[in-house]
Amino acid sequence: MQRRLTQRQVEAFRAVMLHGSISGAAEMLGLTQPAVSRLMRDMQDTLQLRLFLRRGNQIAPNAEASLLFEEVQRSFVSLGRIERTAHEIKRAWHGSLRISAMAGPAHGFLPALLPRFLQEHPETYVALHSHVSSTTLERVSLRQFDVGIAYAGPEYPGVDVELLPGLEAVCAVPVGHALARRTAIEIEDLRGQQLLSLGSGSQISSRLDALLRVAGIAAPVLAESTASEVLCRLVAHGVGLALVDPFTASAVRDPAVVIRRFRPRVDYAAALVFPAGVPRSRAVERFAEIVRAAATMDQLLEV
Structure with missing residues (x-):
């Protein structure tokens, strides 16, 4: 009967390749050098493939060994992923909170809130993913996430929608700009100014474009990005003004x-x-409470 490759042989082969010697592999595996040498001989006999060249008292891998090592490494990476997944599942037994949010909340607002939540729920496993609103709505409706923050109409199928009231766009202005001295920027202040835009797909830019047309104001758009964060960085370099979330x-x-x-x-x-028809865990309810309290204009602008 044909012999089969053993896990111990593969582990020994990997150790030899990583350390470049039988002695190094033996130390890594807690085996004797003769035991590692025997494992390598048995592996080559099983595979009917020569993997090492003898150079005096040392061995050197040949091209076949290098090719095989690439595949062995991939399998060990996969095992590592399995271990990490198992660890995440174990943590999830203590409770989990899976959040999907559009870029604005995901990149700055929520990371500032999560330490407070984790202090109260240290055993809860938290996953925060950034998605466009349509993806957030879809994946929350499919129950892949426990809660999301998105643009949402009241009738989106498969989700319960709770509007965060009173939120409004704000204007990012270079600190040395004349308008920086104002407490609020008026639409007339934009006449002749250089603007940065979130693009035609943004509800903020669409509304601003309509206001400019009604007021008969010409304000050239110098640059565009779908991310408010990028526009704020351009504002910092004095490129122009931007209306952002x-x-x-x-x-x-x-x-x-x-x-x-x-x-x-x-x-x-x-x-x-929230996923429609799904009872909300205590973790989800507490997270929502923290978001509601922080997602007001006074809190966001610290006034």
Whole structure:
């Protein structure tokens, strides 16, 4: 009967390849050198493949050994992933919180809130993923996430929507700009100014474009990005002014940028979304409470 490769042989082969010697492999595995040598002989006999060249008292891997090692490494990486997944599952037994959020909340606002939540729930496994709103809504509706923050109409199928009330877009202004002295930026203040845009797909930019057209104001757009964070960095370099979401604005710590209210008000319709028909765990309810308390304009702008 044909012999089969054993896990111990593969482990010994990997150790020899990593350390470049029988002695190094023996120390790594806690075996004697003769035991490792025997494992290598048995492996080569089983595979009917010569893997090492003898050079005096040393061995050197040949090309076949190098090719085989690549595959062995992939299998050990897969085992590592299995171990990490098992660890995450074990932690999830103590409770889990899976969050999907659009970029503004995900990149600055929520990371600032999660330490408080984790202090109260140290055994809860938390996963925070950043997705566009449509993906968040879809994946929450499929129960792949426990809660999300997204643009959402009240009738999206498969989710319960809770609007975060009173949120509005704000204006990011270079600190040395003349408008930085204002407590609020008016639509007329944008006449002739250089603007940065979130693009036509953004509810903020669409609303601002409509206001500019109605007011007959020309304000050239110099650059565009789908991320408010990117626009704030451009503002810091003095490129122009940008109307951005309040979550991103709350995380701006660059002294080269000031954040000002904008008038007329441009509503920002963000909402908490939950899988419809699914009882909410205590972790989900507590997280939602923390978000509700922090997601107000006074809290976000610290006024």
